Amino acid sequence: MAKPTLLLIDGNSLAFRAFYALINQVDRFVNHEGLHTNALVGFNNLLDGIIEPFNPDLALVAWDAGKTTFRTGKFDNYKGNRDNTPQELVEQFEPLRQMVSLHGIKSYELSGYEADDIIGTMARIGEADGYSVTIVTGDRDLTQLVSDDITVWVTKKGISEIDHYTPAMIAELYDGLEPKQIVDIKGLQGDTSDNYPGIAGIGPKTALKLIKKYHSISEMYEQIDDMKASKQKEKLINGKQDALLSRDLAEILTDAPVTISLSDLEYKGPDYENIIPFYQHLDFKAQLVKLANQGYTVPTSGHNEDAEFDLNNTELAVSEITPASLTHVSQLQGTVSFYLELDDENYHTANPVGFVIGNQENGYFASRDMELLTQNSPVKKILEDQTILKNVFNAKELYVSLKRLDVALKGVNFDLLLVSYLLDTNDNNNDLGALAHDNDYYAVMTDEEVYGKGAKFAIPEADADLFEHLGRKAMAINLLREPLLELLSKHEQTKLYEEIELPLTKILADMESTGITVDSEQLLQMRSKLTERLSELEQKIYQQAGHEFNVQSPKQLGVVLFEEMKYTPIKKTKTGYSTSVEVLEKMGDVSIVASILAYRQVAKIQSTYVEGLLRVIHGSDSKVHTRYLQTLTQTGRLSSVDPNLQNIPVRIEEGRQIRKAFVPSQADWQILSADYSQIELRVLAHITGDKNLQAAFINGEDIHAATARRIFGIKDDEPVEGNIRRQAKAVNFGIVYGISDFGLSKNIGVSRKEAKAIIETYFDQYPDVKKWSDDIIASAREKGYVETIAHRRRYLPDIKAKRFNARSFAERTAMNSPIQGSAADIIKIAMIKVQEAIAKAGLQAHMLLQVHDELIFEAPESEMADLEELVRNVMDSAVTLDVPLLVSSHVGASWYDAK
DNA sequence: GGCCCACCG
DNA sequence: AGTTCGGTGGGCC
Numbered sequence: 001m002a003k004p005t006l007l008l009i010d011g012n013s014l015a016f017r018a019f020y021a022l023i024n025q026v027d028r029f030v031n032h033e034g035l036h037t038n039a040l041v042g043f044n045n046l047l048d049g050i051i052e053p054f055n056p057d058l059a060l061v062a063w064d065a066g067k068t069t070f071r072t073g074k075f076d077n078y079k080g081n082r083d084n085t086p087q088e089l090v091e092q093f094e095p096l097r098q099m100v101s102l103h104g105i106k107s108y109e110l111s112g113y114e115a116d117d118i119i120g121t122m123a124r125i126g127e128a129d130g131y132s133v134t135i136v137t138g139d140r141d142l143t144q145l146v147s148d149d150i151t152v153w154v155t156k157k158g159i160s161e162i163d164h165y166t167p168a169m170i171a172e173l174y175d176g177l178e179p180k181q182i183v184d185i186k187g188l189q190g191d192t193s194d195n196y197p198g199i200a201g202i203g204p205k206t207a208l209k210l211i212k213k214y215h216s217i218s219e220m221y222e223q224i225d226d227m228k229a230s231k232q233k234e235k236l237i238n239g240k241q242d243a244l245l246s247r248d249l250a251e252i253l254t255d256a257p258v259t260i261s262l263s264d265l266e267y268k269g270p271d272y273e274n275i276i277p278f279y280q281h282l283d284f285k286a287q288l289v290k291l292a293n294q295g296y297t298v299p300t301s302g303h304n305e306d307a308e309f310d311l312n313n314t315e316l317a318v319s320e321i322t323p324a325s326l327t328h329v330s331q332l333q334g335t336v337s338f339y340l341e342l343d344d345e346n347y348h349t350a351n352p353v354g355f356v357i358g359n360q361e362n363g364y365f366a367s368r369d370m371e372l373l374t375q376n377s378p379v380k381k382i383l384e385d386q387t388i389l390k391n392v393f394n395a396k397e398l399y400v401s402l403k404r405l406d407v408a409l410k411g412v413n414f415d416l417l418l419v420s421y422l423l424d425t426n427d428n429n430n431d432l433g434a435l436a437h438d439n440d441y442y443a444v445m446t447d448e449e450v451y452g453k454g455a456k457f458a459i460p461e462a463d464a465d466l467f468e469h470l471g472r473k474a475m476a477i478n479l480l481r482e483p484l485l486e487l488l489s490k491h492e493q494t495k496l497y498e499e500i501e502l503p504l505t506k507i508l509a510d511m512e513s514t515g516i517t518v519d520s521e522q523l524l525q526m527r528s529k530l531t532e533r534l535s536e537l538e539q540k541i542y543q544q545a546g547h548e549f550n551v552q553s554p555k556q557l558g559v560v561l562f563e564e565m566k567y568t569p570i571k572k573t574k575t576g577y578s579t580s581v582e583v584l585e586k587m588g589d590v591s592i593v594a595s596i597l598a599y600r601q602v603a604k605i606q607s608t609y610v611e612g613l614l615r616v617i618h619g620s621d622s623k624v625h626t627r628y629l630q631t632l633t634q635t636g637r638l639s640s641v642d643p644n645l646q647n648i649p650v651r652i653e654e655g656r657q658i659r660k661a662f663v664p665s666q667a668d669w670q671i672l673s674a675d676y677s678q679i680e681l682r683v684l685a686h687i688t689g690d691k692n693l694q695a696a697f698i699n700g701e702d703i704h705a706a707t708a709r710r711i712f713g714i715k716d717d718e719p720v721e722g723n724i725r726r727q728a729k730a731v732n733f734g735i736v737y738g739i740s741d742f743g744l745s746k747n748i749g750v751s752r753k754e755a756k757a758i759i760e761t762y763f764d765q766y767p768d769v770k771k772w773s774d775d776i777i778a779s780a781r782e783k784g785y786v787e788t789i790a791h792r793r794r795y796l797p798d799i800k801a802k803r804f805n806a807r808s809f810a811e812r813t814a815m816n817s818p819i820q821g822s823a824a825d826i827i828k829i830a831m832i833k834v835q836e837a838i839a840k841a842g843l844q845a846h847m848l849l850q851v852h853d854e855l856i857f858e859a860p861e862s863e864m865a866d867l868e869e870l871v872r873n874v875m876d877s878a879v880t881l882d883v884p885l886l887v888s889s890h891v892g893a894s895w896y897d898a899k
Numbered sequence: 900g901g902c903c904c905a906c907c908g
Numbered sequence: 909a910g911t912t913c914g915g916t917g918g919g920c921c
Contacts, residue, residue: 647907737912816913852908
């Protein structure tokens with residue numbers, strides 16, 4: 001029969017490990033009362049992930065009882081070099097013990113002894129009583145206890161990985177030594193973290209060699225006279241006291257006067273009833289979700305008034321649609337929730353795998369049969385009925401997917417994904433379950449929990465399982481609607497939602513479905529030319545380097561440049577030499593560097609753009625259909641994926657050629673591009689109220705020249721030289737980003753001192769810009785968030801962080817987000833108005849793309865003049881600011897030509 | 900899956 | 909001690 005098991009846990013060392021594993025995020029793990037929880041989180045994961053599955057018969061967590069122990073009596077400086085335990089950790093010790101207790105594990109400490117000694121003692125007692133003992137610790141010192149019946153698990157990499165120490169492993173690590181000899185090694189080499197010395201001048205290698213030869217420190221000194229004279233012998237003789245003391249300190253007691261016995265240590269398992277309020281107190285939402293999914297009820301959370309609704313309403317009435325129940329479905333009215341599941345995130349190509357429709361009053365109806373959405377089905381009728389309001393999750397995905405099934409979705413009224421994102425841009429997770437959990441609703445699982453991820457992704461075969469999940473999603477959408485809409489209203493975001501984001505969703509869906517035509521012939525021609533250039537450059541580089549290597553590997557390139565060719569490294573990355581453009585350009589006129597820069601440029605065009613685009617052209621219509629992510633960025637911008645059409649090359653001619661492949665979808669049509677000029681600087685002028693900055697725009701001045709005159713004191717009748725204007729331009733942009741003197745000096749190539757003076761002059765000349773910057777940071781600190789002109793909100797928890805870096809970052813973000821985000825608001829409003837105007841004018845034109853401050857259209861040549869005027873008028877009047885908005889536009893046969 | 904690098908506004 | 913905002917994608921290791 002297998003032996004009974006005893007688990008001994010080193011509470012202090014694991015708490016330290018857990019704390020420091022998440023030290024970078026210490027300010028993020030704080031509960032609603034301000035208690036830090038990073039160590040609690042890590043410790044809890046350990047208990048859940050390791051201890052619970054292990055399910056021992058007996059378990060104990062041992063804790064240090066205080067700073068003074070019998071070891072400090074022997075050696076004043078024992079652990080004397082340790083900094084005081086941070087307050088953020090100290091405050092977690094008491095809840096840690098509660099947590100241990102709620103997991104059904106006994107805690108124990110003993111005055112005058114360390115946790116190690118309790119563990120050593122209990123381990124030997126357990127071993128003698130016939131237990132298989134496992135010790136879990138963050139401290140490798142405990143490996144001295146390893147025996148046939150005692151295994152030591154030591155966490156590493158924070159606490160995410162664990163090494164299992166057995167006698168065989170010790171033998172391997174210490175060249176055949178036994179576990180108990182580790183203390184002799186430590187006696188000789190010392191321990192810097194515990195601050196005992198060992199023998200000066202004896203390191204790990206010598207220590208190992210000596211103990212291998214003499215077995216122990218005491219045997220070594222017995223034979224020391226026979227040792228031949230050497231410096232080492234002298235060190236050993238002089239250090240005898242230190243060695244004996246250090247050995248003593250390193251040795252873990254196995255006979256501490258503990259007052260507990262094995263019979264006190266029964267492992268009871270978690271106390272579910274009481275651990276839930278405990279987790280709630282700590283704001284451990286993920287843990288609550290786990291418990292809820294295991295069937296443990298989570299009562300309504302008390303502290304978060306904003307999100308208080310009935311989590312216990314988990315009764316779900318979901319049934320498969322049958323010919324008979326179709327009558328019920330057809331009678332649905334008022335408001336319904338609809339959810340369509342796809343087998344892939346790219347909804348332009350994914351297959352629908354099931355859907356659900358219904359509400360709380362009439363129940364939910366699910367099916368895998370997509371035929372039920374087509375022809376004259378009642379479901380299609382409901383979806384196309386403007387008067388029946390739909391609650392959905394990700395309306396844009398639904399518009400596009402349903403359009404592919406020939407269903408024209410109407411009456412979308414609530415989009416859970418969109419609303420959650422507007423409430424908190426961090427809630428941009430595309431998973432409905434996860435997002436519901438963020439809003440304290442736990443009666444639905446995440447897709448990963450139900451479907452798995454990666455290679456394991458699979459839609460459940462059993463109808464009951466799939467329909468339950470779909471039904472719960474639909475129910476979550478319905479139940480979250482009211483509380484979240486109420487929050488929107490509290491945040492003054494109802495207009496943002498109803499008049500900007502929700503209408504925009506439909507427009508983006510149409511743009512995506514329309515797609516833009518890509519001339520693959522053009523790309524194929526480019527590809528063969530670029531292939532040739534790449535192989536020429538490659539050969540040249542090999543010649544310059546003297547051998548072949550992977551030019552695309554920064555690591556190999558670093559070796560070639562900075563080791564073999566002995567150029568001086570200018571900058572390092574975390575993993576080695578930096579070989580970025582910035583570095584390579586600083587290396588000056590070196591032929592291999594020029595070749596590499598050229599190679600990189602061409603390789604980028606080839607792989608990302610030529611080949612990347614060719615891969616995503618749809619065979620059916622020769623177009624690419626990007627997806628705009630409307631709920632991702634922290635500022636309110638869109639992003640574009642599969643393919644990304646917001647970063648098509650433009651600055652360098654060779655890359656710009658790519659734009660020749662973007663052409664109108666029909667003969668005799670053209671491309672129109674219209675973009676806002678300096679929209680962010682205009683927004684800056686508006687929201688800061690700075691009269692000097694506003695005057696420049698109102699008077700139609702060249703803003704960079706105007707800034708140049710101000711910061712470099714150039715008189716009105718003197719010209720602004722190109723290089724000076726370029727510097728001023730960098731300053732104008734830098735201000736928007738919260739640049740430092742360091743950053744500006746690097747950017748425009750002046751000294752740091754000069755850069756500092758320039759920034760100061762800028763703020764003198766535009767005093768209200770300075771005032772606004774200070775004010776917005778103060779406001780962010782007070783409210784915890786910043787806002788755009790349309791009340792788009794970004795929370796900045798780090799604005800109060802103690803860490804300089806995190807705080808500075810938050811301060812720059814506090815300035816930049818209202819500017820970048822307001823610009824995003826403006827172009828979104830413009831898109832809605834342009835679409836309306838095009839419809840009203842009865843034009844055939846399509847809006848195709850948005851690139852942050854630019855809109856791209858296609859239209860018949862015959863209506864292009866009208867379209868251009870319409871677009872310009874709508875864009876420059878989209879909103880009224882204290883400065884004018886300026887739009888420039890161009891027409892051409894391709895995107896390249898519309899410049 | 901993280902890192903480096905390069906492209907966009 | 910680090911130093912300019914917001915993104916996506918390819919390739920390496």
